[in-house]
Amino acid sequence: MSTRRYKIHVPCTSANIGPGFDVCGIALSLGLDLVVTIPSSTSSDSILPKIVYTGLDSDNVPLSPYKNLLTRVALYVLRSHGISTFPSGVVIEAHNEIPFGRGLGSSGAAVIAGVLLGDLLGNLNLPKSRLLDFALMVERHPDNVTAALMGGFVGSYLRELSPEDMSAASIPLAEVLPEYPPDAGPDWGANPPLPPGGIGHYVRFGWAKEIKAIAVSPRFELATAKARGVLPETYTRKDLIFNLQRLAVLTTALARSPPDPDLIYDAMGDRVHQPYRMTLIPGLPKILTTLTPSSHPGLLGICLSGAGPTILALATHNFDHIAEEIQRIFKEENVEVDWNVLDIDEKGSWVEEIKE
Numbered sequence: 001m002s003t004r005r006y007k008i009h010v011p012c013t014s015a016n017i018g019p020g021f022d023v024c025g026i027a028l029s030l031g032l033d034l035v036v037t038i039p040s041s042t043s044s045d046s047i048l049p050k051i052v053y054t055g056l057d058s059d060n061v062p063l064s065p066y067k068n069l070l071t072r073v074a075l076y077v078l079r080s081h082g083i084s085t086f087p088s089g090v091v092i093e094a095h096n097e098i099p100f101g102r103g104l105g106s107s108g109a110a111v112i113a114g115v116l117l118g119d120l121l122g123n124l125n126l127p128k129s130r131l132l133d134f135a136l137m138v139e140r141h142p143d144n145v146t147a148a149l150m151g152g153f154v155g156s157y158l159r160e161l162s163p164e165d166m167s168a169a170s171i172p173l174a175e176v177l178p179e180y181p182p183d184a185g186p187d188w189g190a191n192p193p194l195p196p197g198g199i200g201h202y203v204r205f206g207w208a209k210e211i212k213a214i215a216v217s218p219r220f221e222l223a224t225a226k227a228r229g230v231l232p233e234t235y236t237r238k239d240l241i242f243n244l245q246r247l248a249v250l251t252t253a254l255a256r257s258p259p260d261p262d263l264i265y266d267a268m269g270d271r272v273h274q275p276y277r278m279t280l281i282p283g284l285p286k287i288l289t290t291l292t293p294s295s296h297p298g299l300l301g302i303c304l305s306g307a308g309p310t311i312l313a314l315a316t317h318n319f320d321h322i323a324e325e326i327q328r329i330f331k332e333e334n335v336e337v338d339w340n341v342l343d344i345d346e347k348g349s350w351v352e353e354i355k356e
Contacts, residue, residue: 005354007119008034010113011151011345012098013105014213014305014312015143019243020251024155024205027107027146027319027345028213030097034070035354036120041058041091047088055096057106066185069107070094073114077134078122080194085186087121097178099338101221103306108144111135113351114351115149120351132202133195142200144306153254156202206255207344214313215305216326216339222280227307239271244302248268261293261300266299268314281309282333287326296322 021057039203051068053061065086066073084119094113098106115134118185119126126134135145142156250267253260277284284304291313293299298318305312313322323339330337 003040004038005356006036006038006119006351008036008116008120008349008351010109010349012109012147013144013147014103014215014310015105015141015147016270016273016304016306017153017312018303019246019270019272020143020155020250021191021243021272022141022143022272023157023247024153024251025143026145026153026207027043027106027151027213027348028211028342029345030215030340030342031345032098032106032113033095034113034117035093035095036117037091037093038087038121049086049090049092052091052093053096054094056098057100058096061094061096061102064267065190069110070114070117070129072189073111073134073138074118074121076138076189076192077115077118077124079190080134080168080192081122081124083122084190090121092117099217099310101223103222103308103310104215104217105144105148105303105306108135108139109150111139112145112148114138115332116349116351129198130350133197133199136199137195137295142202144199146202147348149349150202150204152344153205153207153251154202155205155251156200158202159199161196161199178279205251208255208257208259210257210316211259211300211314211344212319212321212341213342213344214315214319214326215310215342216313216323216330216337217310218281218330219336219338220309222307222309224307227273227280230280231273232276235272236306242271243270252322254314259300264300264314265293268303270303271308276305277304277308282335283330284311284330286329287311290329291325292324296325302326327353 011027012030013025013027037346048065065118098104100106112167115131134338139145142158146156227338246267246269253264299322300314302313319341327337
């Protein structure tokens with residue numbers, strides 16, 4: 001058998017989407033790509049995979065298989081199926097287009113890529129529903145990982161675990177930690193428990209073909225933990241009703257063609273997380289209040305992407321003009337940005353063999 005090569009593609013994602021805090025996510029047309037080379041024969045020696053990383057933020061990625069998130073998650077999947085080590089001689093070439101720490105699902109994409117890598121290297125052929133279980137044992141917020149795996153515009157929730165299942169919910173190998181523990185080596189997470197089945201549940205919503213997403217990313221990172229730290233523990237009934245009403249409308253309004261700008265703009269309002277994150281993102285208050293469908297034709301709505309600081313603007317045309325106005329407002333706050341006009345990725349993650 002000759003050496004085999006495979007490509008794994010995982011799209012970036014935007015979570016929350018207006019009133020859909022921790023509920024809604026969309027897959028977008030930037031991605032994380034892996035080319036995985038599996039040799040035709042393996043030696044008896046345990047040889048760790050070689051990791052090559054290029055693209056955005058590549059200098060910040062650890063290349064040790066026990067500290068790299070991709071390979072840590074892959075090893076978790078393998079060990080959950082009785083496979084203790086990587087196949088020898090594997091080469092993983094990763095190319096990343098997703099900026100780190102900007103609210104475009106970089107860690108969620110890495111988790112999904114790791115799950116798919118483990119499935120591939122172990123020849124497990126797991127269904128997507130089971131792949132999602134493994135992803136959700138690492139990333140406990142389903143909106144990003146579900147959108148990345150399934151594609152499109154999705155709503156999701158995490159099933160409450162039973163006391164018996166809770167014992168399986170802490171997996172040292174797969175935890176996403178701010179710092180790697182000193183014992184991050186071959187014996188770390190050697191015998192992880194299997195995830196409970198059916199942890200995450202989701203539904204795909206429709207998406208009007210005219211709508212694109214403008215992602216405007218300030219050139220600074222905002223840690224999710226910091227962005228969550230400013231949120232209150234409780235909310236008023238009025239604010240919760242505000243979000244629920246708009247979410248019920250938004251999930252249908254974004255599927256209708258032609259889109260209704262006034263309806264969507266109002267339905268993308270939020271009182272659960274954006275008001276509390278204003279102080280973390282200079283320029284956000286002005287962006288959310290001054291750009292409207294009337295002032296900028298083609299605009300449908302604006303929201304934070306995930307925890308930020310990226311701003312996501314949905315629009316049908318005039319993409320450059322809308323992006324440049326957001327850029328101008330950030331510039332007033334001495335914040336430099338990068339921006340992209342993105343399509344919705346309806347396919348989601350995939351693995352295919354590369355034929356020479």
